[in-house]
Amino acid sequence: MPSLKPLRNRINSVKSTQKITSAMKMVAASKLRRAQAQAEAAQPYAERMERMLRALATAMADQPAGAAPALLAGTGRDQKHLVVSVTGDRGLAGGFNVNSGRAARNLVRKLMGEGKQVKVLAIGRKGRDYLRREFAGQMVDNPMPGSRKRPEFGDAELISGIVQDMVAKGEVDVVTLVYNHFRGVMSQVPTELRLVPMTPEKLDDAPKDADQASYEFEPEEDEILARLLPRALSIQIFRAMLDNEAGFFAAQMTAMDGATRNAGDMIKRLTLTYNRARQANITSELVEIISGAEAV
Amino acid sequence: MPISIEIVSPEKLLVSQSVDMVVIPGSEGDLGVLPEHSPMITLLRGGEVILYEGERATARYFVTGGFAEITGERVTVLADTAEPSSALNHAAGERQLQEATKELSDAEKAGQTDRLVALMEKVQVAQAIVDVTATAH
Numbered sequence: 001m002p003s004l005k006p007l008r009n010r011i012n013s014v015k016s017t018q019k020i021t022s023a024m025k026m027v028a029a030s031k032l033r034r035a036q037a038q039a040e041a042a043q044p045y046a047e048r049m050e051r052m053l054r055a056l057a058t059a060m061a062d063q064p065a066g067a068a069p070a071l072l073a074g075t076g077r078d079q080k081h082l083v084v085s086v087t088g089d090r091g092l093a094g095g096f097n098v099n100s101g102r103a104a105r106n107l108v109r110k111l112m113g114e115g116k117q118v119k120v121l122a123i124g125r126k127g128r129d130y131l132r133r134e135f136a137g138q139m140v141d142n143p144m145p146g147s148r149k150r151p152e153f154g155d156a157e158l159i160s161g162i163v164q165d166m167v168a169k170g171e172v173d174v175v176t177l178v179y180n181h182f183r184g185v186m187s188q189v190p191t192e193l194r195l196v197p198m199t200p201e202k203l204d205d206a207p208k209d210a211d212q213a214s215y216e217f218e219p220e221e222d223e224i225l226a227r228l229l230p231r232a233l234s235i236q237i238f239r240a241m242l243d244n245e246a247g248f249f250a251a252q253m254t255a256m257d258g259a260t261r262n263a264g265d266m267i268k269r270l271t272l273t274y275n276r277a278r279q280a281n282i283t284s285e286l287v288e289i290i291s292g293a294e295a296v
Numbered sequence: 297m298p299i300s301i302e303i304v305s306p307e308k309l310l311v312s313q314s315v316d317m318v319v320i321p322g323s324e325g326d327l328g329v330l331p332e333h334s335p336m337i338t339l340l341r342g343g344e345v346i347l348y349e350g351e352r353a354t355a356r357y358f359v360t361g362g363f364a365e366i367t368g369e370r371v372t373v374l375a376d377t378a379e380p381s382s383a384l385n386h387a388a389g390e391r392q393l394q395e396a397t398k399e400l401s402d403a404e405k406a407g408q409t410d411r412l413v414a415l416m417e418k419v420q421v422a423q424a425i426v427d428v429t430a431t432a433h
Contacts (some may be wrong), residue, residue, distance in 0.1 A: 038307075041307060041308040041309065042306060042307060042308070044302075044304050044308075044309040045304045045305065045306050045307075045308075045309075045374060048302070048304055048365070048372050048374055049374060051365070052337060052363060052365050052372075052374065055337060055365070056337065153306040153307060214335055215335045215336060215337050216334060216335065216336040216337075217336070217337050217338070218322060218323070218324055218336065218337075218338040218339070219323060219324065219339060223339070224337060224338075224339055224363065227339060227363070228363060231363075231374075231376075234306075235306060238306060
């Protein structure tokens with residue numbers, strides 16, 4: 001006959017776990033809403049920035065090759081790569097961090113397999129720890145403080161500054177960002193985004209309406225471009241960080257929802273076992289009393 | 297015929313409305329933009345974007361720099377940071393100006409020529425804050 005005490009303890013412990021997971025789910029849900037709103041608010045700037053960049057790139061197209069800055073056109077080589085990985089700082093979010101981290105790892109492995117030199121810059125503690133295990137010698141320091149708060153544009157600028165520095169010094173030729181694209185609450189997709197050289201397809205494909213070519217520039221195109229490109233880079237990193245933030249809370253919410261439900265199932269099962277054991281106790285006691293009474 | 301103005305910072309869309317004229321602080325000087333302005337892209341310096349309806353300035357926003365795209369129908373200001381001018385503080389601006397000036401002269405003495413441009417801009421932004429807040433609206 002199983003004794004009742006351990007069962008009761010077990011039920012209580014699962015119940016308190018359930019309380020925690022359901023609280024975490026609620027917190028994640030409200031943070032998700034905020035993160036989504038923040039990601040949406042950043043959208044207009046990025047869109048308009050892209051439009052302006054396109055106009056400038058079109059204007060620059062008339063100039064001799066080599067005039068365009070490295071951030072836009074690349075260094076012309078494809079030997080030294082930098083992979084920027086964006087993940088969350090905390091866990092308890094299902095496969096969220098692992099998916100993005102693994103996508104970054106696979107990319108690094110692939111590039112190394114092709115004989116490239118690869119460096120890794122990790123935004124987010126989880127991804128950093130994960131990637132450091134395999135690529136300890138290739139990590140670039142990220143001075144960004146372990147973020148305890150929502151992402152700020154200043155953080156993105158910090159990272160963007162490091163990337164620009166490395167490009168300017170010729171330490172890297174190609175920069176790729178790997179992050180979880182927030183497609184919806186249930187789906188975050190690990191995505192690669194080419195940062196340097198800035199995806200030229202996107203610029204070329206766009207319809208060139210007539211008025212775009214006729215912009216006046218003040219000061220000269222290249223001077224504006226020199227200011228605009230770093231900004232555009234920061235924005236892309238910022239967007240990835242916001243996407244990551246929203247995705248993280250969505251994943252956490254989903255994971256905690258699952259955990260709460262599992263805890264509920266477990267409580268149900270344990271309660272059943274507990275009641276059965278209790279009933280068995282009572283029955284056997286009754287049998288003892290009755291057979292005792294009969295014997296008299 | 298009105299012209300539409302948008303002021304956007306990386307964090308959010310601040311203003312989106314129709315006005316009669318906009319004055320923006322271009323890097324080469326202030327620009328008054330009326331409808332049918334010729335298409336133009338310009339850098340901004342620290343200063344005020346002023347929205348006019350008729351002859352009256354209806355709103356002022358302080359930007360610390362950025363870009364502006366002008367077409368016949370619209371002005372898009374991509375500000376590095378933007379806030380209503382009324383939120384600025386004169387004393388804080390003075391402090392900022394002092395700090396920036398000091399930093400600039402330190403850098404000059406130390407011969408850090410690569411930082412000079414950025415620091416000069418910082419001084420300019422701080423100076424602009426002081427100027428804007430001095431003429432109380």
